[in-house]
Amino acid sequence: MLTDDELAGICDLFGALTREELAWARSELAFRQDEETGPNERIDEAIDAYALVEHEGLILAGPAAFPTLPEGAGDLPHILDVPEREVDREAAGEAVLDSLRAEDDPALAREVSYDVEAWAPVDASGVRDGEQERL
Structure with a gap:
């Protein structure tokens, strides 16, 4: 696997x-x-x-x-008959931030918040500062 x-x-x-x-x-x-x-x-x-x-x-x-x-x-x-694709990293990063804000595991959200800033041009400090939204 x-x-x-x-x-x-x-x-x-x-x-x-x-x-x-x-x-x-x-x-x-x-x-x-x-x-x-x-x-x-x-x-x-x-x-x-x-x-x-x-x-x-x-x-x-x-x-x-x-x-x-x-x-x-x-x-x-x-x-595979699949074309190479590019994804808007900033938009994808914002989507990840939305997921992190709703994450049930605050420790995971905090850990990934550092990764997402290196991965996409976004500011994840709000996630680290505990600005989590519970849906």
Whole structure:
């Protein structure tokens, strides 16, 4: 089963992927490695950990990830018919800040707030200062 950082590495390889494209990439890698794909919830778990970010219908490597290419991932651009994509990092960063403000785990929100500032041109000091919104 792929780690959060490997899932982020796959997304980073293309800039961003749709959920379906990421599932396809996971399936291709599992087949090539003669392993199980693992549960589809893995993508949601990586999003919950901020290793992946879902923004405007695309999934990209998130602020808490150290994108790593899993074995065989270098072949994915030749297998998947997916264009390279660019995502507005500032808009994605603002979306992450909204998620952090609503985060149930204040320690996680604080930890990721430092990462998101290095990841996107946003100011996360409000999250660190405890300006969390409970939805």
